[in-house]
Amino acid sequence: MAVAAVHSGGIAEHIHPEPQGFVRRYVFSLDHKIIGIQYIITAFVFFMLSGLLAEAIRTQLLNPNGGFVAPGTYNEVYSVHGSAMVWLVIIPLLTGGFGNLVFPLQIGARDVAFPWLNMLSFWIFPVAGLMLFSSFLMGAPTAGWMEYPPISLQGAAGTSMWCAAIFLVGVSSTITGINFVVTILKMRAPGMTFTRMPLFVWGQFATAPLLMIATTALAAALAALFIERQFGVPFFDPTKGGSPVMWQHMFWFYSHPAVYIMILPAFGIISEVLPTFARKPVFGYKLIAFSSMAIALLGFMVWAHHMFTSGLAPFLQLPFMILTYIIGVPTGIKIFSWTATLFGGKIHYSTAMLFAIGFIGLFTIGGITGIFLAAIPFDLHVHGTYFIVAHLHYVLVGGSLMGVFAGMYYWFPKMSGRLLNETLGKIHFWLFFIGFNCTFLPMHWLGMLGMPREVATYDPQFTFWNRFESVASYLMTFAILIFFVNVLWSIRNGRRSGPNPWGARTLEWQIPSPPHYYNFKHIPTVYGLPYDFSQPLPYKGLEEELTDSPPPVAAGVH
């Protein structure tokens, strides 16, 4: 399909009637922008809750003997912290949140393909989140976010609640994935060929199939664990012939692609922010776009590198090691392309840009330690230690979360019509950046010295660095509080942004902030890439968007 299949009189021109009343407009909204904002707010609420759990972990680790919470409670705390951060914060923020908010605007669509499914998908998510946190009331899961059997089989009733909650989040993700794939395939504005799509759209286009396919594989594992716990049907219990290693296969077959679900949209955000603030065409547009697809594909073939200590046959371990190295190639291509985008650019150090540049550095550290871990001998040495904790936080916080913050500072004007305060933003960035590195960098050497993860106490020789990390983590939390203050203050008092405060060139910036419920008065026609800063805008049909001309007439039924 060379040109998007949209014709006048069809779905592209279709407009929902303007929503009437508070409930239809802001609660049970069909509008992708409102749903995106709903996702973002809900995910940030869960982010605060699981951030508190993280601080409970760090407070416990101030002393070698702990003492802040009981060891059993500590297990519950880190298990729910990990699960909530992955499934209730990062994935919903990047896919349901920024995905919904931005990419339909960027492809020149009036909404996603299935607005009702979109609403359903959102409303499953807070219910599932409350279920996950309610597991504390009945004995939360204690086997980490991976919930390996047999510990997860022995866990309290909350482990079954965990299964149900994650299953529901999975249903929500699957629906979102299907919705996004169809939207990107079918709803692009005329002239927006695949190789003219903004890179954030490419990020979502690579992620959505992962959401759709990998999440269902996890659903099977969760269903099996739930059935085994509730009805005693043996899948994973080795005393009844089941296999705990099978859980690891089923879990990581989802959870390794899930790592890319959590980073590919962030790659997309970075690929939008960098060229905008460097005032340069993005370097290697096609390389960045296609390497996302390569990562998505290869992501399905590397899951067993999480299982080198699980007794996998050596002839199986080697291909997984090599494939994992190969996945470093498309990732490296991206890093080099971004660096080349910055090279010689007229860089404007806005807060969004600071987060994007910080992302490149921190994600590179996380990515390189990932290559370390792919090497079987090294992995055997550090498996189950704080080295893993350091690696995954460099990828998920230094990567995904920095991407989220870059996206927040970049697209907040599009959500609210007001800019976030730049001074507070820069304080937020620097405190967060320093706090983050001081928290997680020492974990690398603590792990190499053999400090095990997921244990409530530790050897007194590690006391200094643990206290250092805990204090730094408070700094990080303080930085995030500044961010929340900034958002709450700016939403009422921020400087008005106008339609395009950054001089960006993608379609969402060519319409008012916040956009009307119908997005575009006329569906634009696209003539080229959005990153050629020296050229006129490659769109036609946008003349009336910023004028007072009447809105398009609602037509058709849905």
Place this chain on the structure above:
Amino acid sequence: MSVAAIGADAHGHVDQLYVETRELRLQGFLLFLISDCVLFSSFIFAYLYLRNSGQGWPPPGIQRLDVAFAAWNSVVLFGSGATMHYALENFKHGNFMKYMRFLLATIVLGAGFLGGQAYEYNHLIFGEHVTWWGSGIFGASFFTLTGMHGLHVFLGVCYLTVLVLQSAAGVYTKGKFFGITAGTLYWHFVDVIWVVLFSIFYLI
């Protein structure tokens, strides 16, 4: 009789919004089937993994499954796939009564398959004392996978029954019949899953 254009009304005017909405729903539905397929694949992986975990198959104390009965039951299900195909084709060509007869035949065959499965479960549980939770990995994998498939057939039968009622009420026209297309795709999907399940549980 000829096949009408998709989205055309009785006067031959094509409803462009319907045509494109149908296209979206068709793709969305196919993607849903793909993700459902992954759900089955995961359980099939689990079954094959457990089967090859070195305890021999079937595990000690459990009889091999009765291939002959399941083979006849499979014929019933595959037959329903054929009748569903003819139902859709007849609808497209405007043979409404033939369509209804083939659709009803599909429902009867689908229900017959479920009856056969119930008979088989009954025989296993009460005749050979093989249960979901008490027969180790054999019971776990067999009842979970065939039960999941049976649930899909049951939901399909319910959906086709709704199709009959809707068709009788005149919901579907010569140009607008996405519900029937989706039902047909779903029914073929359930058939194909059974081909795999029959092979891996009864034949190998």
